[in-house]
Amino acid sequence: MIPIDQAPIPTTPRSTTPDPERLATSSLTDIKRVIGRVGGPSADHESPPGPTVIIVAGQHGNEPSGVHAAVRVLQSLRTAVEREPGCFRGEFIALAGNVEALRTGVRFIETDLNRLWTPGAIDETFARTERGEPVSAEQREQRELADEITDAVLRSRGPTFLLDLHTTSASSRPFLAVEDIVRVRELARAIPVTGVLGLEAMIRGILPDWFNTVGDAGLIFEAGQHDDPASIERHEAAIWLLLAEVGVIGHSAFAARLEAARSTLEPFSRGLPRLLEARARHSVSPEDGFRMRKGFENFHPVVRGDLLAGDSAGTIRAPMSGWLFMPLYQPQGEDGFFIARRASRIFMRLSKVLRPLKLHKLVHLLPGVSRSDADVDAFVVNPKVARVLAHEVFAMLGYRRYREHAGVGVFGKTAEDMHRAWYALPEELRNPRRDQSRSS
Ligand SMILES: [Zn+2]
Numbered sequence: 001m002i003p004i005d006q007a008p009i010p011t012t013p014r015s016t017t018p019d020p021e022r023l024a025t026s027s028l029t030d031i032k033r034v035i036g037r038v039g040g041p042s043a044d045h046e047s048p049p050g051p052t053v054i055i056v057a058g059q060h061g062n063e064p065s066g067v068h069a070a071v072r073v074l075q076s077l078r079t080a081v082e083r084e085p086g087c088f089r090g091e092f093i094a095l096a097g098n099v100e101a102l103r104t105g106v107r108f109i110e111t112d113l114n115r116l117w118t119p120g121a122i123d124e125t126f127a128r129t130e131r132g133e134p135v136s137a138e139q140r141e142q143r144e145l146a147d148e149i150t151d152a153v154l155r156s157r158g159p160t161f162l163l164d165l166h167t168t169s170a171s172s173r174p175f176l177a178v179e180d181i182v183r184v185r186e187l188a189r190a191i192p193v194t195g196v197l198g199l200e201a202m203i204r205g206i207l208p209d210w211f212n213t214v215g216d217a218g219l220i221f222e223a224g225q226h227d228d229p230a231s232i233e234r235h236e237a238a239i240w241l242l243l244a245e246v247g248v249i250g251h252s253a254f255a256a257r258l259e260a261a262r263s264t265l266e267p268f269s270r271g272l273p274r275l276l277e278a279r280a281r282h283s284v285s286p287e288d289g290f291r292m293r294k295g296f297e298n299f300h301p302v303v304r305g306d307l308l309a310g311d312s313a314g315t316i317r318a319p320m321s322g323w324l325f326m327p328l329y330q331p332q333g334e335d336g337f338f339i340a341r342r343a344s345r346i347f348m349r350l351s352k353v354l355r356p357l358k359l360h361k362l363v364h365l366l367p368g369v370s371r372s373d374a375d376v377d378a379f380v381v382n383p384k385v386a387r388v389l390a391h392e393v394f395a396m397l398g399y400r401r402y403r404e405h406a407g408v409g410v411f412g413k414t415a416e417d418m419h420r421a422w423y424a425l426p427e428e429l430r431n432p433r434r435d436q437s438r439s440s
Pocket of ligand 1: 059063167
């Protein structure tokens with residue numbers, strides 16, 4: 001691979017936009033929203049119709065690795081396309097996530113951009129920006145980013161895919177966060193690292209959650225530690241493999257690059273299941289004084305009861321056995337750690353077969369299960385039933401969000417549905433001070 005600072009900057013006379021990659025190579029202080037673009041209608045290179053791949057890099061401003069990777073891919077792609085125009089179809093566009101935070105090198109300015117992608121928060125951002133009302137730094141970022149993504153989807157001449165690039169504070173093997181939607185699970189096979197299912201049920205408002213409602217399939221790829229140069233190579237490898245998998249680039253024209261990308265990533269899934277499921281989350285607020293014990297890596301195997309962390313209330317132990325997932329080693333953040341467990345293969349196969357049958361239309365016939373009155377995609381259950389049977393059945397049908405208190409539980413397809421169904425329940429059933437949230 002040519003080091004980016006020695007590579008010639010390709011000149012594209014037909015391009016109408018300045019070349020923002022050039023700025024990103026030296027420093028991110030001048031980074032722009034659109035890092036670069038190849039193909040698509042009205043682009044500098046008029047490519048045949050095909051899929052669209054959207055990269056979002058640096059939704060967290062202290063994670064510049066994805067930006068550098070996107071710049072490298074854009075440069076190589078342009079060179080390849082000039083040499084052999086037929087090796088590319090559709091569109092590739094790389095977007096910077098939190099531009100202001102990337103410029104200053106902080107995770108976020110006022111609030112975490114990658115928690116703002118709930119329908120409620122998006123509506124608020126759009127309503128405020130439309131009315132010209134004051135918005136937070138991240139609402140401004142969100143509006144611009146959402147506009148760019150929506151434009152790319154609207155002008156696409158094929159299916160649309162999104163890869164959201166991140167890095168972690170702790171040292172980590174690379175992995176994918178995979179929403180439990182069959183087409184998203186299938187896309188995840190393009191990138192040969194462990195995938196973690198079910199994060200969207202625990203962390204509200206991540207970008208693919210929204211993208212999977214406007215585009216075809218979106219994934220989060222976590223490449224490793226923030227400042228590790230290897231994270232850039234892994235991000236780059238993931239982008240190449242995705243471009244090839246969906247057919248934006250031809251396999252033969254990029255054979256060597258794809259082979260290198262596979263050997264960059266494949267070793268990291270050794271000794272781990274290919275698909276894990278996030279099962280427990282330890283949430284953190286600033287006043288907790290949360291401190292993770294030193295020495296844990298991402299995917300460190302843990303046994304129930306292992307001492308993991310401490311806070312002002314005492315020690316924090318593993319609530320179940322599995323793999324420790326995303327331990328928090330930075331001052332900002334709301335997720336202390338997760339525990340992940342192996343996703344069942346039978347579950348994966350059955351859910352693929354069962355979901356298209358729309359069996360959810362019959363779910364209310366199960367004992368102790370009724371539809372929510374709130375006119376949303378959610379069910380109210382007797383928690384006793386839920387413990388025995390319903391978690392598996394509901395997860396199989398795509399209802400992963402679950403919340404319960406005392407005598408009542410609610411399953412929803414989306415976090416919004418679950419919360420709306422929950423708050424439609426009589427007040428006495430859902431004392432918010434004593435309820436528990438968990439995920440199946
Ligand atoms: Zn991140």
